[in-house]
Amino acid sequence: MKDAKDLEFMAAALEQARAGQETPGGAQVGCVLVENGAVVCSSFNEGDLQCDPTAHAEMVGIRRLCKERKSTSLKGITVYCTLQPCGMCTMACLWAGVSRIVYGAARNDVNSVYFESRHFDTADFIHQAFRDDLDVKGGVLSKECTSFYLKPEDTAPNDPAHDVTSSPSLS
């Protein structure tokens, strides 16, 4: 039952990814927040739209729903995202107290440009934040989700987070 629902809500997240792709300044990462079996918030990446490098799909959704509810707690909410949440979004989920994270394409399915260079895995973050009770499930509609992103072997455009000239020297 939970699996069938996961497919249904990931399909809704894919719709958001499509909307992000078609929106100038948006990007093809989609997210829906679900509570008691119903979508309560939908979002996509609005980074360029808002000139905000933190406006990932999950961040936009969390901010939108918290503001609407005048609350900092999203307890009981499941976050569905077409791409494995990055470190920032995982931490935001922890701060918001969400109960479950479900994602489609995993970090290893896509180009490294989508993730911070020194990556902590989503599950590591949760473990290290002592939230072992937060359920994480990946690979839902993986093929459909992965089709939105550059492949690991593709050449990715430069962006500030991946500019090697700005990396701190290790010497």
Ligand SMILES: [Zn+2]
């Ligand atoms: Zn993110």
